[in-house]
Amino acid sequence: MSTAYGLAGIAAVVAATVLIGTLGLRISRTTSDFYVASRTVTPLRNASAIGGEYLSAASFLGAAGLILAFGADMLWLPVGWTGGYLVLLMLVSAPLRRSGAYTLPDFAEARLESMAVRRVTSVLVVLIGWLYMMPQFQSAGLVLRTVTGAPLWAGPVLITVVVAVNVLAGGMRSITLVQAFQYWLKLTGMAVPLVFLLLAWRFDGAPGLDRDTAPRFPERTTVTVGAAVTVKVAEPVTVTATGRVDGRTHDGAAVTLAPGPHEVGRDTALTFPRGAAVPHVEDIPARTDRQWAMPLDGREHSLYATYSLILATFLGTMGLPHVLVRFYTNPDGRAARRTTVMVLSLLGAFYLLPGVYGALGRLYTPELLMTGRTDAVVLTLPGRVLGGAAGDLLGALVTGGAVAAFLSTSSGLTVSVAGVLGQDILRGGVRSFRAATLLALAVPLALSVAARSLAVADVVGLAFAVAASTFCPLLVLGIWWRRLTVAGALAGLVTGGALAGTAVVVTVAGGAPEGLAGALLEQPAAWTVPVAFAVMIGVSLATPRGVPPDVARMMVRLHTPESLNVDRGTWRPKRV
């Protein structure tokens, strides 16, 4: 992809984001404006904003990347990211809007009448938000590096500055406009290039993915490895190497790689002959196209991993802080439901696309399986398949979409995390919100530079698992079960958070061990969610006196339609 076009794409999206964002400045004046856009947002715009905020770098880049690497099992990721909204619609959306709470801690406080639960919830919101933001920042680094060759820290710094300017300028109102715009930008950025890619694929004779061979280089290909990797070579191949291979420096010499693992140093270029089998990076299994296209044939313990992923995504969506805050911008519970169905349609339309990118990537950019940067497949394909000015232009469009993806999700998370930090840790009000914004951005910036690079969708998947193990039980039991007690809620939140959090730390910091233990830690939801539910229910039943005194009034508030004139209690969220 040409650097100039790519930079133009990045600059255009950043400029549009800041411009629309600052337009919001004139109309956003009170604290209420900052947090929830004063609840005057129309349903389609609200649904677009939810979609725009939700479709992160994991959706735009990560899903296609994991599908390219691991095949059909990874189709469950976008399915779960959409299906999560169906579960949210059925169990949470209208009651949550009717609760009148602005944030998850607000809901916890209103339902359980306990500041202790509120504090635990606040801490979890901040932790989940940061865990979700870290891979967004890392993707920013990947995009900037793919386009311009800039160092990996440049992307995170850029995103921090843009988000800070935007959130500080206008708060949520401007964010709502920006997000709605960015949903359509992301859909365009992914769909339009795909049309041209599919035309080119047809013109190429529509090659299928049912061969009984592993991917091969379709033509003589030079692969430049950005970071040092260990690759597994399946059959002997003679390559031209510039850089370090297996600890020895070469300068354009022919090297024969025997079958087995080989270490390829940083910034090493290897030129493979046409038709050579693509060596795979260590953690991606080399499989034939047929195996790749089949479900349950990817990672180890794939059946367990599939179920765990389904559970995490379907139940975790409702617990994501930036998703929930959007529901307060609906005028009433009925509108909240209808908005959610619209969100389902918008997400469904978008998630038809990543699978196709993954499949095309296997045909045309198999070298990503060797460099391990499968997350770059969406960015790389237009330039590779189309070439010329068309490839450059479409490449710029895709790049713009990717920038929109991590900008919008980071903005939404920043608003949510800063809202919680500002209200519960600082003193509240607009000034605290501004200070909290800077804190909310600084931590993930540091994490993204310090942590090792992981597949963006994997880390996001862990954030879903934590949300599913903590907020899902709190919301579902809080809305539907009168006997939930303060002690039960606290015990469930702490247990679920500690178990899932441990799995996250082990996986992100050191890498999970081999075998079943590794699968249990990489995809913890299948056991942490049932444990969290069981603890919350069990402790609640054991402490029947801890049922909040006003639970009946709260049930009226959560479930009766707004058209009825009933007493819904006097609780209001603080300081807004």
Added chain:
Amino acid sequence: MSGPDGRAGEREATTPSRPAARANSSDAPAPGRTRVTGPRTRASRRLRHPVTREIDEQTGLGEAYMRSLVQAQLRLAVRLCAVLAAVVGGLPVLFALVPELREQRVAGLPLAWVLLGGLVYPWFVACGWWYVRQAERNERDFADLVDNRWADRNRG
């Protein structure tokens, strides 16, 4: 919640659950006076004791109404969640137990890709749309039952 059931419940529950103070002031005639009652029409009874007040005062009747609403909505959600779980949770098991299905092709594409990469999304939207209709109907039924002004206007 079905209308007739709810109204039957109301008739049974009204008298015993009403607070003693109000029962005295409205039911016991002063000495020397005879109480004359007209036929108990639905409209007049509803106007005097709107169920919203029962809910506000958290009487047994009000609680019964609230529970019936929450249970109706929960039943609806659990039913649809069960369908969702059966379809979504059933697919991996099906692929595990019947390996031929993994290689099955539909219109030249592998079955898993057709289902997970395409058909599942419109199905989600259809489920969501159906749920919203049912949930709003539950709420309308509840409002019919509870809010007498609203109900009277609609029943003519």
